Amino acid sequence: MTEKLLQVNNISVVYSDVVQVLKGVSLSVERNRIVSLLGSNGAGKTTTLKAISGLLKPENGKVTDGSITFIDTDIANAAPEDITRKGIIQVLEGRQPFKYLTVEENLRVGTAALREKPGPEKLAMIYDYFPALVKRRKSLAGYCSGGELQMMVIGRALMAQPALLLLDEPSLGLAPLVVKEIFGIIKRINEEQGTTIILVEQNARMALRIAHFGYVMENGKIVMEGKAEDLQENPDIREFYLGTKADGERKSYDNVKAYKRRKRWL
Amino acid sequence: MEFFLQLLINGISIGFLYGLAALGFVMIFKSSSVLNFAHGELVAIGAFLFLTLVTSAKIPVLLAFPLTLAGTFALGFLIERVFLRPLIGESLIFVIMLTLGLASMFKGIMLFVWGGNLYMFPDFLPSWLSFRGAGIYVPPVYVLSTAVGLVFLVLFGFFFKYSSQGIYMRSVADNQPAALSLGVNVRRVFALSWAIAALVAAMSGIVLGIINGINVHDLTSIGMKVFPVVILGGLESIGGAILGGLIIGLLETFTGGYLSPSLRDVIPYAVLVVILLVRPYGLFGLVEIERV
Numbered sequence: 001m002t003e004k005l006l007q008v009n010n011i012s013v014v015y016s017d018v019v020q021v022l023k024g025v026s027l028s029v030e031r032n033r034i035v036s037l038l039g040s041n042g043a044g045k046t047t048t049l050k051a052i053s054g055l056l057k058p059e060n061g062k063v064t065d066g067s068i069t070f071i072d073t074d075i076a077n078a079a080p081e082d083i084t085r086k087g088i089i090q091v092l093e094g095r096q097p098f099k100y101l102t103v104e105e106n107l108r109v110g111t112a113a114l115r116e117k118p119g120p121e122k123l124a125m126i127y128d129y130f131p132a133l134v135k136r137r138k139s140l141a142g143y144c145s146g147g148e149l150q151m152m153v154i155g156r157a158l159m160a161q162p163a164l165l166l167l168d169e170p171s172l173g174l175a176p177l178v179v180k181e182i183f184g185i186i187k188r189i190n191e192e193q194g195t196t197i198i199l200v201e202q203n204a205r206m207a208l209r210i211a212h213f214g215y216v217m218e219n220g221k222i223v224m225e226g227k228a229e230d231l232q233e234n235p236d237i238r239e240f241y242l243g244t245k246a247d248g249e250r251k252s253y254d255n256v257k258a259y260k261r262r263k264r265w266l
Numbered sequence: 267m268e269f270f271l272q273l274l275i276n277g278i279s280i281g282f283l284y285g286l287a288a289l290g291f292v293m294i295f296k297s298s299s300v301l302n303f304a305h306g307e308l309v310a311i312g313a314f315l316f317l318t319l320v321t322s323a324k325i326p327v328l329l330a331f332p333l334t335l336a337g338t339f340a341l342g343f344l345i346e347r348v349f350l351r352p353l354i355g356e357s358l359i360f361v362i363m364l365t366l367g368l369a370s371m372f373k374g375i376m377l378f379v380w381g382g383n384l385y386m387f388p389d390f391l392p393s394w395l396s397f398r399g400a401g402i403y404v405p406p407v408y409v410l411s412t413a414v415g416l417v418f419l420v421l422f423g424f425f426f427k428y429s430s431q432g433i434y435m436r437s438v439a440d441n442q443p444a445a446l447s448l449g450v451n452v453r454r455v456f457a458l459s460w461a462i463a464a465l466v467a468a469m470s471g472i473v474l475g476i477i478n479g480i481n482v483h484d485l486t487s488i489g490m491k492v493f494p495v496v497i498l499g500g501l502e503s504i505g506g507a508i509l510g511g512l513i514i515g516l517l518e519t520f521t522g523g524y525l526s527p528s529l530r531d532v533i534p535y536a537v538l539v540v541i542l543l544v545r546p547y548g549l550f551g552l553v554e555i556e557r558v
Contacts, residue, residue: 055447084449096444098437108430109437113449117430153444160448 005031005164005196006052011066011076013044013051015059021047023220024066029164029198034190036199036207036228038241039217045200046093048217049166052198053090054080070164084113087163091156093200094172095149099142103133103152106141110159118159126155129185147178154182158189164196165189171203179203183210204241208232216241218263236263268401273523274516279408280477281515282415285508287470287488288495289418290463292507295496296439297459299358300350303365305467306489307372312338312468313475313485314380317387327390334472335465342464346457354453369489376482385480407476414473418466419508426504435459439502494538500551509549513537 006029013022022044029035037045050056051063054075063076075083089110098106107126111117127134130151136144141152150170157165167186171179187210189195201207208214214231216224224236231237238244240263287309294302302308315337319330349368353361395406426432437445438455446452471485478484495514499506514534522530541549 053447055443058443058446080446081449081451084447089449090447092444092447096441096447098440098444100440101433101436105433105436108433109445109450110448111430112434112437112445112451156448 003031005029005071006198007067007069008048008052009067009069011051011068012064013047013056013061014064015056015061017062021061021220022051025217025220025222026066027215027222027225029196030213031196032190032194033213034187034197034199034211035213035215036201036211037215037217038201038204038207041202043217044220045217046168047220049090049168049198049200051076052083052164053088053166054078054083055090055092081113084160085115087161088166089113089157089160089162089164090166091153091168091170093168095146095153097141097144097149097153099140101141102138103141103144103148104137106152107156107159110156113160118161122159122161126158129158129189130155147174147182150174150178150182151185154186154189158193158195162195164198166198166200168200169202170199171201171206179206186210204237208242269523271400272402273519275402275404276408277516277519278512279404279411279515280519281512282508283411283470283473283477283511284488284491284495284515285499285511286411286415286418286466286473288492288499288507288511289422289504290466290470291492291496292499292501292504293459293463293466295501297435298361298456299439300361300365302463303362303489304369304372305463305492306486307369307376308338308342308464308467309471309474309488310376310480310482310485311341311372311471312464313471313480314376314482315468316472317380317385317475317480320388320390321385331472334468338464338468339461342461343457345464346460350456350460351453354456369486373482373486380482382482385475387476387480391476407473411473411477414469415508415511418469419504422504431455431458494534496548498538498541498548500548503548503550506548506550 008025008027010024010026011022012020012024014020025044025048037048039045047056047061050061052068056062057077057080066076067074068076070086070088075086098109101109104123107123132148133151133155136148141149144152154167154170170182170186174182183206186197186199190197199207199211208228208231211228214226214228215222216237226234287305290308291302291305294300312334316330316334319325319333320327325333345368349364350361353364391406391410393406395409397404397409426436434445434450435455435458437450438452442452474485474488491514495510496507498513499510517534517537518530521533
């Protein structure tokens, strides 16, 4: 059995002291694994990631209960500067490039959390994973395409040599072929660099294909968890997240009234 | 022709000073989007600190100069630490109000300590710095201000373009949440930008003090002059700050020389309006990259 890298234990998160978003979320992540976190909008996936990376703080959010243990220290409510220095880097939803910096300068910012700045071989490694970035290295990020930007921000996070990479919807707003390419690269990063990854996705089919383990969130709680293969076979997941009927057929809208599966965990 | 050349040279050296003063203003705006209304006060504090070190403490000029710069650098750090840091995360308007408050506080302290009189630096610039020939005479202080302006322009250009800290500062200005997510120390970036701003402000204060004498009201009003300069050059651009300074400096001296000295404070603003009509983001301001 591989060791646990991150253990989130029964955390509650409250924004502005009143809005409770997470209600007792627990999950554990083993080293060198891809764990995907699925769920509809507003389920609390992004909040879970931000609780781990410490980015709740600037948004006036707080972990009010529970603990987040990374390797062997509790990092709940720590400052983002400290958490990134421990090796947890989050790639924010919606890409968030530095628009007025060139692609290469964007990548250089990725080394901010490192005490010792890596040499040019690190940049070469990023360009090896994302060859599309090479010819754009000198151009302003603001003028790059969505796919290039998503590659750039993942590359930027990789520059920090993270032990744990948090990816928030890398497929957002991208063409299916680009999504496929990026997911392939994510899998390669996990296999070749040994980077542990938590992947938040709406695209459940893609996410479960590359993940080892999955959690399903709804209304600020984890409602289901299991190995990725098992989840793919699970009739509820098939119905609600993969768009196929429980018995494997494509969902048809002809007889939609005849039988509607209920979410039994609600 | 000689008159023209003389005005041109005066304009350029005054312009570099304005540009230098504006540089500090741009530093703060670039990293934290804060308009610092206390900038003129920082200019004056630098000049007075230098004056005190040279005249009262009798420290040699060559030592007093770096001491002043170090002192104002520390002051900038302190301002950020004590006054600005508690406001991180608050709405920008509060921060701007705070800088207004800081402006009156500093002005009050300076009036209290040094009074409203006009002081003069002892004459310490060597005469070999001056330039005479072709019927024009450039006093040493003008040569000094041009040289200082050029050196700092190049220095800051390299700092922002190539150094890691410079790139971090630009990243914070660009997208603060993303910078935080990568572990950029945003508080350090803010502190550093205030420290550097106070330092260059002091620098321009000292040189302006050599030219015009040192007086609280005159020097703090430079803070207001910085506005047309930075708006002209673009609020985010180092090169724009220097160029804006040069344009305002030249406009001032030429209107003063050819039209009437009483118009010299008006014409720059009139030209400013015209330029802004054509380029609303200033000559070198960032054109908003909008993804649709």
